[in-house]
Amino acid sequence: MIKLSRRTVLGAAMAGAVPLPASATLGIQLRRxxxxxxxxxxxxxxxxxxRNAARWLAGRLGALGYQTQMDTFPVATFTDPWVKIAAGEKTFAGFVQWLPPRNQWPDILTGPLVDLTKGPSKPGCLALISQPAPFSAYWPERLNGVVAAASEAIAVILAVDDPLGGLFAYNRDATLPRLPVPVLIVEKAGMTVLKNAAEHDKSAAVRGAGSIQQADAFNVRATMTGTGRTIVLSTPLTGWFRCGAERGAGVAALIALGQMLSSTGRPIELIASGAHEIGHLGMQRAIANGAADPQKVAVWCHLGASLGATALDESGGPKSVHFMMANKLEQDALRTFADGLGLQRLPGTYSSPGEAGDVIRGHFENVIAFTGVFPGFHTPADDGRAIDSVRLESYCRFLGTHLPTYL
Known part of the structure; x- marks a missing residue:
């Protein structure tokens, strides 16, 4: 556990963030x-x-008056999960799906292409799989059987039907068995090239130089003392690619709500969890280490994926889908807020997915969580432009006034 000095905190708060003028609106702060x-x-x-994002966040929260700590823990991580795939004269990028069978990526794999919709896998082939549009961030159970059936292939190449045609990578628990063969993610356009080549009995080559090594992951914990029962806010810090809208919105809302709640006089605990995309390791660690005592917590609000990520909905393509999960959905204020934003309401149970499920299984009395998917979710295209800052601000305004009502 690393305690940050005030000097370090203030320095990190200034790094990468422009001080806002007094007249700046909450929406401008969120966008920045x-x-x-x-x-x-x-x-x-x-x-x-x-690592840099965790330090920056700790600095921002410390500058608001919170006592901040960075909890460091080891994880296995990709040094470079990107590969190049060549079929004939066409070359395009691929991404290694977590967790591959070996720690070191081979310099080159070459084999005939086999479209698994047209026939079975063959020894030494590159097997091609297409997956329907994603409704979840998590590796689907059905793919385990498909990949296992191609275990004699030298690699499986997978394209997910992302609404924008992007390269979609799944979250997958690091504690699960390794995949039996390397699974490489490509864009839909790349899969079209490969399937056309497979129809003509062509081969392809995959080049890469990445490996898996041990590295440090981080949880950021920020606390403020007060009287009464604690208000807890949490959000994940990590994910595949830049995750500007997927993760950035929750981080921005955590900062804003941390500022809004700091004047309530209540004990506040803010948790930003690492190792989200490889099995919620940071959140599980935070709960196991007693980051918050269920008996002393009035409410835990989890700011999950894609808050306010509706800005691409008007492009004429597929729309975003957003959810609110709570283990006490009957509250009028929650229902009114969710219905006003068009959020689908889900009951929070022990089997709930995501980090919200981890919190509920930690026996916390009142849990509220938000999540969603949008065009470009879990792809390299997510640079944050999907955020509608007015909508994101509405989450913050509501939660800033609603959360203190839990006593």
Whole structure:
């Protein structure tokens, strides 16, 4: 556990963030914080951008008067999950799905292409799989059987039907068994090239130089003392690619709500969890280490994926889908807020997905969580432009007044 000095906190608060003028609106602050978060780079666990983002966030919260700590824990991480795939004269990027069978990526893999919709896998082939549009960030159970059936292939190449045609990578728990063969993610356009080549009995080559190594991941914890029962806010810090809208919106809202709640006189605890995309390791660690005592917590609000990520809905393509989950959905204020924003209301149970499920299984009395998916979710295209700052501000305004009502 690293305690940050006030000097370190204030220095980090200034790094990468422009001080806001007194007249700046909450919407401007939210947009700037989303942009700052996205600008750090790819936020996968254990990487330098994730480390820098954690330090920046600790600095922002410390500057608001919170006592901040960075909890460091080891994780396995990709040094470079990107590969190049060549079929004939066409070359395009691929991404290694977590967790591959070996720690070191081969310099080159070459084999015939086999479209698994047209026939079974063959020994030594590159097997092609297409997956319907994503409704979840998590590796689907059905793919385990598909990949297992292609275990004699030298690699499986997978394209998910992302609404924008992007390269979609799944979250997958690091504690699960390794995939039996390497699974490489490509864009839809790349899969079209590969399937056309497969129809003509062509081969392809995959080149890469990445590896898996141990590195540090970080949870950021910020606390403020007060009287009464504690208000807890949490959000994940990491994910595949830049996750500007997916993760940046929750981080920006955490900062804004931390500022709004700091004047309530209540005990406040803010948790930003690392290692989200590889099994919620940071959140599980925070709960296991007693980051918050269920008996002393009035309400826990989890700011999950894609808050306010509706700005791309007017492009004429697929729309975003957003959810509110609570273990006490009957509250009028929650229902009114969710219905006003068009959020689908879900009951929070022990089997709930995501980090909200981890919190509920931690026996906390009142849990509220938000999540969603949008065009470009979990792809390299997510640079934060999907955020509607007016909508994101509405989350903050509502929660800033609603959360203190839990006593």
């Amino acid at each position: 914080d989303v942009a700052t978060f996205a600008a750090f780079g790819e936020h996968r666990s254990g990487g330098e951008p994730a």
